[in-house]
Amino acid sequence: MxxxxxxxxxxxxxxxxxxxxxxxxxxxxxxxxxxxxxxxxxxxxxxxxxxxxxxxxxxxxxxxxxxxxxxxxxxxxxxxxxxxxxxxxxxxxxxxxxxxxxxxxxxxxxxxxxxxAQRAHVRPLPAEIGGLAVAVHTSSATEDALLGGDLYDVTLTAAGPRLVLGDARGHGVDAARVGAAVVCAFRQTAATEPDLVRLARTLDLRIQADLGDEDFVTLLLADFAPGEVRMVNCGHPAPLRTGHRLEVLEPPDPSPPLGLSPRPCLQRIALGPEQRMLFYTDGLTEARDAQGAMFPLDHQVKAALSAPPIDQALDGLLDLLHKHAARGADDDLTLLLVQPTVGLLDGAPGRPAPENEGRQPPLRSP
Structure with a gap:
């Protein structure tokens, strides 16, 4: 005015x-x-x-x-x-x-x-869901867009919180369209499919019509139960776990992304009450400084992620990222920092082990 x-x-x-x-x-x-x-x-x-x-x-x-x-x-x-x-x-x-x-x-x-339309897929997450404390940050490299190719959601199933995080190839409207298709498919099936491996395969089948010849989606699914996290990683950057040290949770058997014939397998990770997990897209690790060096996952990141409370811990990580990235955002960025609370640790036991869970390695602890 x-x-x-x-x-x-x-x-x-x-x-x-x-x-x-x-x-x-x-x-x-x-x-x-x-x-x-x-x-x-x-x-x-x-x-x-x-x-x-x-x-x-x-x-x-x-x-x-x-x-x-x-x-x-x-x-x-x-x-x-x-x-x-x-x-x-x-x-x-x-x-x-x-x-x-x-x-x-x-x-x-x-x-x-x-x-x-964007907010329908980038809906705000509660600070706690099913005994899981959650802090989220998302930003798009595309001007005036809330979300590019990144996608995320957390839902509460009968067995506990379930998380999805993904990154569709490319930027802008086309990548956002593919990401929206994945989120829609996840919301339609996440509450009724108990097996994460089958869920990953179902999502892969459901989004085929939305993928171009060169499109793909890296995807990470996670179920949280007392004392552990069950994950399926299809070509996505491995999450981080805080503890005595900052640990990169690489999958035991890497799988291609959705759209490229994924081979999902279940990964079980121990998660104690004092530990946190950071799920992220490659906009974090591929951020470069003036000399072209990528963002390091070092002791400063561990200190930032360990600081209470959880939302301020995520702010501390973003401060480190902004100081490092001299050229600004070149890629979409999504960060999900989670920590189990008493509600999750004292909850009922998780769902029965899927058929293929018996072939997985034992729980990993820090």
């Missing part, structure tokens, strides 16, 4: 300045310059304000004295033409303002629809 008042003041002042100049220099015809007022108004002001300034410009053009001819004061032959010119340009400015405001209103509606 303040900007519009300033623009109105500028346009009005311009018209007054031209009128004063025309009176001060009667030998020079300046009335044609009165079109500056309505043209300025058409750029930023409403149709009504532009119309008022256009009418004022026409009245001033008609009221200004003509140029002096042969030493006598009278109307120059171009007087009527100048007035008509100012009127025609004023009308054109009003039409421009109408077109601009209509386009701006349509853009605002479409932006609102796009924002609501």
């Amino acid at each position: 303040r900007s519009e008042r300033g623009w109105l003041l500028l346009a009005g002042t311009t018209e007054v300045a031209v009128a004063v100049g025309a009176v001060a220099c009667p030998t020079v015809s300046l009335r044609g310059l009165l079109i500056a007022g309505p043209l300025l108004a058409a750029h930023r002001l409403s149709v009504r304000a532009t119309g008022v300034l256009a009418a004022a410009a026409v009245l001033l053009a008609a009221a200004l004295p003509g140029t002096e001819v042969a030493g006598e004061r009278g109307l120059a032959p171009d007087y009527a033409v100048s007035v008509l010119f100012v009127a025609a340009v004023g009308l054109w400015a009003v039409l421009l303002a109408h077109t601009r405001t209509s386009c701006e209103a349509a853009l605002a509606r479409m932006t609102r629809i796009a924002e609501l």
Whole structure:
């Protein structure tokens, strides 16, 4: 609103300045310059304000004295033409303002629809779900987008909290479309499929129609139960676990991403009450400094992730990342920091072990 008042003041002042100049220099015809007022108004002001300034410009053009001819004061032959010119340009400015405001209103509606559509897939997560404390940060490398190719969600199943985190190939609208397809498929099946391996295969099948020839989605699924986390990793960056040291939880048998014939397998990880896990996309580890070095997962990261409370711990990690990344965000970034609470640790035992769980290695502890 303040900007519009300033623009109105500028346009009005311009018209007054031209009128004063025309009176001060009667030998020079300046009335044609009165079109500056309505043209300025058409750029930023409403149709009504532009119309008022256009009418004022026409009245001033008609009221200004003509140029002096042969030493006598009278109307120059171009007087009527100048007035008509100012009127025609004023009308054109009003039409421009109408077109601009209509386009701006349509853009605002479409932006609102796009924002609501994005928020349907980037819904805010509660601070705690099913005995799991959660802190989340997501940002898109695409300007004005809430989410690019990154996707995430946490849902509460009958056996406990279940998390999904993924990264669709590419950036922008196409990657967001694929990510939305994965989130939709996850929400449709996460509560009814107890086996994470079968869930990963189901998601792979359900998104095939949304994938192009070169598209793929790295994906990580995690179920939280008292004392442990069960995970399936399909080509996604391995999560971190805090403890005596910062541990990268690489899968025992790496699998390709969804869309590239994944081979999901179950991974069981011990998770105590004093430990946290960070799930992230490659926007974290691939952030580069001025020399091109990637973001290090070092003792500073461990200290940041261990700081209480959990939301401030995530803020501390973001501070480290922003200090490191000299060029700003080159990729989408999603961070999910989780920690079991008393509610999860004292909960009922997790779901029965799936058929393929017996072939998995024993729980890993720090």
